[in-house]
Amino acid sequence: MDYIYRPLISFDWNLLFSMLTFICLFLVLKHFFFDKVKAFMDKREANVQKQLDDARVANEEADARLAEYEDVVSKAEEKGREILKESKKMAEERADAIVSGAKSQAQEIVQNAEKKAEQERAKAVSDMKNDIAQIAVMAASQIVGKEIKDNGEEVIIDKIIEEAGAGKWQN
Secondary structure (H helix, E strand, C coil): CCCCCCCCCCCCHHHHHHHHHHHHHHHHHHHHHHHHHHHHHHHHHHHHHHHHHHHHHHHHHHHHHHHHHHHHHHHHHHHHHHHHHHHHHHHHHHHHHHHHHHHHHHHHHHHHHHHHHHHHHHHHHHHHHHHHHHHHHHHHHHHHHCCCCCCHHHHHHHHHHHHHHHCCCCC
């Protein structure tokens, strides 16, 4: 029955030496290693915190640049649409100018042709009047130069018309 009432920790020399060894080891480790390990851990924590801060700043800068680039791209797209719109408008104005120029040239050509036709008609009428006057003068001179008989005038006039139609009287 000895086993039942035994204390969990019994105080003996082994326990005392184990505790003294532990305390000495703890003091030696604390003196040589704990401060250095704590300084290393603090330094490492500061380094990690600095890297996190740098990463956050870099991320913010990247977001700002992304927003700036998106703004630049949207402005470029808007400018491109504006340039296309202006180009289309200029092309339409140019086409309208070309069409109106062609219409005015066609109108001038038609007017010139009408003027020329009118001049040709006037010249033809003038030439015809001159030819008729010459024919009348020749007819009168032939009639005066010959004796007139009953049907003699008609024969002379027919002869003059035939000669004028054949081109014998033209200069």
